[in-house]
Structures are given as structure tokens and as C-alpha cells.
Amino acid sequence: MLYQSTRGQAPKVTADAALKAGAPTDGGLYLPDALPELDLASLKATSGLADLGGVMLAPFFAGSPLEGQAPAICADAFNFPAPLVQPDPGDDGLQVLELFHGPTGAFKDFGARFLFRCFSALGQGSDTPITVLVATSGDTGGAVGCAAEGLPGTRAVILFPKGRISAFQEHQLCCWEPPVEALRVEGDFDTCQALVKAAFADKALSAEHALTSANSISIGRLLPQMVYWARASLDVFARTGKKPGLVIPTGNLGNALAALLARELGLPIGPVVLATNANATLADWHASGQYEARPSIATIANAMDVGAPSNFERLAGLAEARVEAVERVDDDAIRARMKQVFEQTGYVACPHTATALEAHARLSDGAKAERPWIAGATAHPAKFADVVEPVIGQAVALPPGLADVLDRKVRVRDIPGTAAALAAALETRVTA
Numbered sequence: 001m002l003y004q005s006t007r008g009q010a011p012k013v014t015a016d017a018a019l020k021a022g023a024p025t026d027g028g029l030y031l032p033d034a035l036p037e038l039d040l041a042s043l044k045a046t047s048g049l050a051d052l053g054g055v056m057l058a059p060f061f062a063g064s065p066l067e068g069q070a071p072a073i074c075a076d077a078f079n080f081p082a083p084l085v086q087p088d089p090g091d092d093g094l095q096v097l098e099l100f101h102g103p104t105g106a107f108k109d110f111g112a113r114f115l116f117r118c119f120s121a122l123g124q125g126s127d128t129p130i131t132v133l134v135a136t137s138g139d140t141g142g143a144v145g146c147a148a149e150g151l152p153g154t155r156a157v158i159l160f161p162k163g164r165i166s167a168f169q170e171h172q173l174c175c176w177e178p179p180v181e182a183l184r185v186e187g188d189f190d191t192c193q194a195l196v197k198a199a200f201a202d203k204a205l206s207a208e209h210a211l212t213s214a215n216s217i218s219i220g221r222l223l224p225q226m227v228y229w230a231r232a233s234l235d236v237f238a239r240t241g242k243k244p245g246l247v248i249p250t251g252n253l254g255n256a257l258a259a260l261l262a263r264e265l266g267l268p269i270g271p272v273v274l275a276t277n278a279n280a281t282l283a284d285w286h287a288s289g290q291y292e293a294r295p296s297i298a299t300i301a302n303a304m305d306v307g308a309p310s311n312f313e314r315l316a317g318l319a320e321a322r323v324e325a326v327e328r329v330d331d332d333a334i335r336a337r338m339k340q341v342f343e344q345t346g347y348v349a350c351p352h353t354a355t356a357l358e359a360h361a362r363l364s365d366g367a368k369a370e371r372p373w374i375a376g377a378t379a380h381p382a383k384f385a386d387v388v389e390p391v392i393g394q395a396v397a398l399p400p401g402l403a404d405v406l407d408r409k410v411r412v413r414d415i416p417g418t419a420a421a422l423a424a425a426l427e428t429r430v431t432a
């Protein structure tokens, strides 16, 4: 399989090159140049996430050094479940797909773990480990560090601004074993981002350390996210004979795009409804047909505070990728839905998940009666306890895996906010 740029001005490349480059040189995003023909019967014959992933993703590695490795990569990456749960015992028309049972409590664990295992497989075949350089203001770095821990052939270097993130976040960035290295930078988040950008632009440095990124536009994060939508829809279809509709909490459109790709591949997926917070870019685009990026606004579903969704260009590039509806849910409606669902069923939703539950509630009675629906639950509610607890009037405990992070030892190096300091830090590899 080859990957082509949405802008068509860069060469087509195999999976390994698309993963290492992150994005094509023409400023576009990589998409498969043609979707593979999947045999639905062989997908139906699988059980579990990893098994399905191995079969479903194999064609996406064809013709690259990763060919044949999809089953092993999926088995190692998808080592936690994505259960379908029914919040209301009296309503089997709505299931929640819980995507937060990974080690950092959010669905981004799927993408980060898969991508790093691809890098590890590629890095072990070369002299230089693949170094993933990330600047983070909080959450992403934790998922990246956790995903990279213990993997040969890779190195993860995480930059964060000194004194500007919470104590828990800092702990979650600095607590991972090699090949993860945390750098506490004198400066703010923009300083960290500028350092990373300068390092990538420095061709000699970039080549010496095989520098790459792990940001949300990597095709290596999109591919694994197709798998849980495929698994859930196959399971619901097998049980009900109907293609479920999906309601997806949406920010940069990664999760939603994965679902649309899975539907294009032939998985039994019905309508796809995007749930956003108060950021209006996608709702306005769907209503008017005009796409206009705007500055993001802050909401309580802050992982979706996006005014210019980075994957929009992929949506526009996939002629078949229809979105049936976009529902914009403001903070008051998020809180009201969280409270209503908790009081009626006892189910505790994070603010992002609550946008999807609210979008589902707004569907017509006819749409609800016609088919089962699946709402994505993207984060564990305890990660957003400051928002959730006052709404439901109860404490939400961290799941054991997340709480364990606090018992780990912290390792971090302090560096000044200069390109020379980052280059020097890259020269010395921390191995224990």
C-alpha cells in the first residue's frame, strides 16, 4: 500500500516512510492511495481487539518493512479492553464504548501504543534508534512516555515547560523508564515547541538522531483507532442484525476519521454523528458547507478545544467520508447531561463523553428507534474530577493503573530553553 498527500504535491510513500515523516513535504496529510478490499467474513471470524487489528491492518503495511508485523504489533499495543457498556439498564438502544481502559486513561493510548510499536519494529532494523521528540503542555507527553517505556529501537524525548504544568502531570511525564527521557525546559510551552521545531529543521541533527514526531496527524495514530470502532460495530451487528450509528466526541477529528475509514472499509457502521463542545467550526461547516477555521475557545471538555481541526483536510480529501450530523454542545448542556445520566443510571461520564451522550439524546425518536447507537467514551471521568465531582456531588476515584503512577520514581533533566541545550541533551542518552 502507498500513502499519498491530501495535496498531491509530494511523492507517494510506503507505510514506514509515512510513519517516520509524520506528514508529507507539501504541507498536506497522508492518506492511503486506495483502500484495501477487506474480506468481511475473515474480520467476523476474529475475536477481541488485537486479533481483529492484526487482520484488518495487515494490508496497510503491505510493501513496507512492517509487512507481516501487524498481528504482533496489535497484540502488544491493544493489551487492554474497550468494553461496550449499557448505561441505562432499561434502554438497550444506547451503548457506550469505553476507550479509557489504557494506562493513561484516555483513548489516545491506542494510537500512542500502536505508533511506538511501529517505530520500535522499524528502529530495531537500523543503526540509530528512532527518536520521537515531543513538546507537551500536559497530557500528550504522558501517553507518549507510557507508550514508549521499555521499547527497543526507539527513544522518546519529552520537553515540558518548567513550573507551568500541574504536579500530577509533571509526575506523569517524568516517571517512565528508558528509553523515555524528560527534559524540563526553562521557558513556556511555546519555547518547548520552538525548540522541537528548530531541531526538526536542523537537517544534520535530525538525521543524526533519526528524529520524528508522534503528533495527532500521524497516520500511525489513525490506523489503530479504526480497530475499536470495527470491533464494536461487528459485535453489535452480530447481536442485532443492524448497523449501529456512532456518536463521537470530536476535537481534531482523528477518532471520527478512523470511524469513517472503517465504514469505507465495509464495516457495518451506520450514520456517524460528531459531538463537539462549544467550538463551532465543524457544526458551522456541516450547516453551511463552508469551512472556516477559527481561534479555539476554552471549555470544560478541554481535550476538544479545537478551532482548526488538524484532520479536516483528510475529511475533505475522502470524497466518500460523509458525516451525517454535527452536534455542538455547550458547557451548560455538558454539565446537565452528565448530571441527568448520573442521576438516572449511576453512570459517570467525563465531559467529553457527555458531549456524545447529549448529542445522542438530541437524535429524533425515529433515529433512535431505527437502530442501536454507540457513543464513544474518550476519557476516564477521574481525569476530569475537578469538573465531574461538583456536577454529580460525589468523589470519583482514580482507577488503580492511573493511581500507581504516583508511586513511581521521577527522573528528569533541566535544560535552558536554547537549541544548543537541546542538541547537547540529545547527545547524551540516558539509559538507566
Ligand SMILES: *Cc1c(COP(=O)(O)O)cnc(C)c1O
Pocket (backbone or CB within 6 Å): 106, 107, 108, 249, 250, 251, 252, 253, 254, 255, 256, 303, 304, 352, 378, 379
Ligand atoms: C483527544 C481527545 C478527544 C478528541 O479526539 P480527536 O481525535 O482529536 O477528535 C476527545 N476526548 C478526549 C478525552 C481526548 O483526549
